[in-house]
Amino acid sequence: MTIESPARPPATPLGLQTSTRYLDSLADGRQVWLDGQRIIDVAGHPAFTEAAHELGRLFDLQHDPALRDQLTTPAPGGTHRLSWAYHLPTTVEGLRAKRHNADVWMHESWGQHGRSPAFMSTIAVGIYDFRRRLGTNRPEFETNAENYYRYCADNDLVLAHALGDPQIDRSATPLDDPDLALRIVAENSGGIIVRGAKQLTTLAPFAHEVLVYLSASFANRGAEQFVVWFGAPINTPGLKILCREPFGHGGFGHAHPFGRRFDEQDAMLFFDDVFVPWDRVLLLHDGALAREGLGRINAWSQYVGQVRFRERLQSLLSVGLVLAESIGVDGFRNIQEDLGELASYIDILDYFLDAGEAGAHHTDGGLLAPAATPAAAVWAAQIASRCTEIVRRIGSAGILMQPTEADLASTELRPFLDTYMRGKTLPVDQKARLFRLAWDLTEDGFGSRQDLYEFVHRGDITRNRINLLHKHKNSAHVERVRSVITQPISS
Template identity: 45%
Template sequence: MPEPRTPLAFNSPHYQSALHMHAAQGVHDAASLRRSLQDEREVWYDGQRVDVLRHPAFAGVLDTLCELYELQAHGPDSAQMCWTSPESGQRLSLSYLAPSTPQQLSAKIANSHLWMRHSHGQLPRIPDFMANVVVGLYDYRQELAAVQPQFGANAERYYRYCREHDIVLTHAIGDPQIDRSASLAEHPDYALRVVERRSDGVVVRGAKQLATLAPYCHEVLVYLSPAFFMRESPQYVIWFALPVATPGLRLMCREAQSPNATGFRHDLSARYDEQDAMLFFDDVFVPNERIFLLDDSATAARGFPRLSAWALMAGQVRYYHRLRTFLGVASLAAQSIGVDQFREVADMLGELTSYVELMRLALQGLEQGARRTSSGLLAPGVTLAMDAFAAQTTTRVAHMLRVICGSGLVMQPSEADLRNPVLRPLLERYMCGKDVSVAFKSRLFRLAAELVSERFGMRQELYEMWNRGDVVRNRMALYASYPERAEIEAQVRALLQRGTDALEGANP
């Protein structure tokens, strides 16, 4: 066992630079993850600055993350979640593997399945996701170096730093929803920008939104949303990474989705409400070695899909496991009230099963359709069709579960009701299910309610609709870039030409 990690002071070189590799100890476990979060991060919740390690609003997800990292470090699947560093000899997370062979890509995808299965597909920004974005940044290093050699070198060093220290990241790519019809020339603070250029770095000012998982992360990676590539000025084009505990960086978290009311189980929101945050950059200094791109919007536009290549695959793996969770809950709920053989209900269960199976087959296709990148890595196939599919089906899936469960989503006894000796006999008689106890049925329907009718489920559904980008833009991009389109059109043209030739031959 390695020696325990020492808490990183704010002025530690680990926080001040991405260049230092000394004291790297590989994968985190539960204890080292908690210790690594003992820093001077400025996190605000409900108007108060809080300690993420001690505030009850953050306890559930922190415990869940610790469980996942414990599984990675010491669990029964640890050998399938780790690999050995070629530089330090430490055990590293497979989330950070940059695959160059089909075997490595398969191992990497299998690792994503383990992360997502253990969290039931309920953590959209699970650490495996952003680790894969850093792999994408590393893959794009040559194009960054073409803009400025230091940018490419920074990307490579940062990748090695993150993988050797098992860094947990969030990303911030969205601009605040202020007035998106306004001109940045008239309102320069509507997007994050460089306000000072120095010999040792730059100073940035502005805000970024929906930095999911941010309170629990070591670092934030900032780059441009695809909707805002073409900036009006180079000062708005910058890619960089910073420690969450950086002076001038403030995190304001939204209200927790887990209800404060007592007496009811909230198994999902209590464990998987991963938090979203607004990031305020109040004239924050970014050292040169942490800048990956500056001023060049064209390189940013080309680079966005490259950064996302492996992360989008991980996201689709997660959606597959989320659909499996929906199928399991819907199936058990239908059985518990004896409606699983009703034609309409069985049809919906079959439709939900078809979505699960389509996702399974599509994931296999992404792996089989792997492509070689310009840096020599092996990336999964393009996910645009699956991105659109997920955005289209998420509302339908939630609707079906609502229909199957009906009023059971509303009327269920609390834990205190179940323990009450006066009420329990009545509950067992009038609120039990088919071959299941009232305790099992009530908890099952509470789980369903969290998925589709409570705040946690509403946030998750909204996330599924938009996190992969605008579904219309994704469909347009799919059509425009579809490699088989030319061949398909040629086949149809040939068919039409036969008819045209026949018509012209009949009319000399």
């Protein structure tokens, strides 16, 4: 096959996205596949159009005079504006500006966009911050990292990241079977050629670029040649995007108000001898550096991710409160206790966010990074399903059976609906929409995907717990116990 180089970045920055520019940009020849068919018009396809237009709507908010300064800031040199998500923070004020930018993005999407541009842009910030360490792998990688960040920031690009390797045989390594990992099959003066796959790349059909990294796990088992980081345009020749079944498109009428708007899509990426120019390669064959980099480049995304999770919990709490009122159980002590538990988790997230700012530190890359809060990742994975369960238990069987909009419009059915399916505080039409919203958040395919996403997207919870244990196992408190048992304790 002929390997072609992807188009070079535009010399003149395009600046902030608009909905029109964003939607037009998705028609770039990308190979998006769904249900055995290649999708030529992503923005116009029924499975993707509402989600794509929702992202476009969010980009247009950056041009709203009421939100402009909260969402954007002048670029260095003042020739155009950048999203605060792409801002390189060097002060606490700059760090908080990223948080306030995320507040808008996450509020507008009800906390449902786990990989929103407001989140993914911070990964590019992390790549920039880690540039000098990448330069220890090869000097040119420092320049590549800085240029890649500036290209993404100046053009307000939507990023996806490809992390996980194919889930074929987790007991083996690519030394046993090279198809277990993305790998370099050739190098030449122009770049590298990669073959393989990456799984669960969220946002891929809606993105402009994909960042490939994480493969440090194989280095623990002697397979460092499979460690490779790079950035690639989504429309790179040879890159195929296989999408899962979309959510929110079953049922009737307005049955899935969130699923249709906020399904980010998850995809497998197949790299069929994809050419990556050297100026887009960021790291090669250094497992120790890759492991170090994973935490470094995600410092700001973890911080912004907590803003998103807080908004998701606020949405669940608000729906739960109105559900309880609508059927007259809001005065029950067990319901109040459950909702109070959910409210406590929202406050705890505020504490984590404040802790990140209070412990912020300057990195060797020259930026101000929020303090790491690894316990937050473990805690969030533990309580996420419980939060969904609280709302599910309040609505109970009522979540399963609600009339559609067509039912509500039926003159023959409506008297029965008004009599037997109304709520204590809401007429039947509002109660039906409320309960369908709860169904979308907690029970249907979209709600179940969101629940699973909360458990897996922060990384393996077992590994995260073990890492926390290692942090404490050699502490002074442990040594205190060792010392006190070396001889009998005196009375």
